Amino acid sequence: MKLRGYSVALLMVCSLAPLAIAQSGQSNLNASPTNEQYVPRxxxxxxxxxxxxxxxxxxxxxxxxxxxxxxxxxxxxxxxxxxxxxxxxxxxxxxxxxxxxxxxxxxxxxxxxxxxxxxxxxxxxxxxxxxxxMQRGFVVIQTPTAGPFGDRSFAPSKKP
Ligand code: HEC
Structure with a gap:
């Protein structure tokens, strides 16, 4: 049970950390997670x-x-x-x-x-x-054909 408590605490830290980064503003845009914070799979x-x-x-x-x-x-x-x-x-x-x-x-x-x-x-x-x-030969990447990002414009924006 001790372990589970730890896991939950970890989960909370993991889910809150990105929020903290988001709230601390522009200067942290380059922040990358340290091992203590969150290790992405x-x-x-x-x-x-x-x-x-x-x-x-x-x-x-x-x-x-x-x-x-x-x-x-x-x-x-x-x-x-x-x-x-x-x-x-x-x-x-x-x-x-x-x-x-x-x-x-x-x-x-x-x-x-x-x-x-x-x-x-x-x-x-x-x-x-x-x-x-790395035994992941079944993950085959190719030149993108149709993009999934229909909400994103890739055209250069007019500079203000
Ligand atoms: C140095 C090794 C390496 C390179 C370079 C690499 N990958 Fe991977 N990739 C992996 C490994 C290892 C996995 C399997 C991860 C796992 O099973 O957890 C993987 C998995 C993936 C997956 C599967 C994830 C999923 O859930 O669908 C995608 C997509 C992918 N890679 C995209 C890319 C793309 C795009 C590039 C090139 C721009 C790239 N990878 C370059 C090692 C690499």
């Missing part, structure tokens, strides 16, 4: 990475390079978080992602849609290589 980090992979693609397709750069940063942070929090992930599988991430970043800087598409393809291959080596 690897599969959940991956779902976030998948979301960024999709948004990155549609941002680039819409030539919204600011948004593409932002989604790439988020994607990178997700992969880094996975590697830091989960020691079982082979480091080499993460480091091989740096090359396609850099190529995407270069394509974004150059506002080059063709290079961007090629580099996202390489990134996607990297996702799948890691899944294969």
């Amino acid at each position: 690897l599969g959940d980090i991956m779902i976030a990475v998948q979301t960024r992979h999709i948004k990155l693609w549609f941002a680039g397709k819409a030539q919204n390079w600011d948004l593409a750069a932002y989604e790439l940063r988020q994607l990178k942070a997700g992969l880094l978080e996975a590697a830091l929090l989960y020691e079982g992930i082979p480091v080499s599988n993460v480091t091989t992602m740096t090359k396609p991430v850099q190529s995407i970043s270069d394509a974004i800087d150059a506002k080059d849609g063709k290079r961007f598409a090629k580099a996202v393809g390489e990134l996607t291959d990297g996702c799948n290589s890691c899944h294969q080596t």
Whole structure:
């Protein structure tokens, strides 16, 4: 029972922590959870990475390079978080992602849609290589076709 009490307390801490971060305002936007706060499950980090992979693609397709750069940063942070929090992930599988991430970043800087598409393809291959080596070969990532985010506009916004 002691254990259960602990678990409930942990659950409460877990569910309240994001609220605290949300309430403490803008300056904490870069805050990342520490181990004491909340350790996201690897599969959940991956779902976030998948979301960024999709948004990155549609941002680039819409030539919204600011948004593409932002989604790439988020994607990178997700992969880094996975590697830091989960020691079982082979480091080499993460480091091989740096090359396609850099190529995407270069394509974004150059506002080059063709290079961007090629580099996202390489990134996607990297996702799948890691899944294969980690007995998750059944998780197959491809270039997004239809996006699930019907409420999101990927077009560049008119700057105020
Ligand atoms: C370094 C290794 C590694 C890399 C790189 C990697 N993944 Fe994963 N991914 C995993 C592992 C391990 C799992 C299984 C997690 C689990 O079973 O809890 C996983 C699971 C997933 C899942 C399944 C989650 C679910 O519940 O549906 C998705 C989606 C996913 N990854 C997307 C991606 C995408 C997109 C990329 C590339 C941008 C990527 N992953 C790159 C290791 C990796």
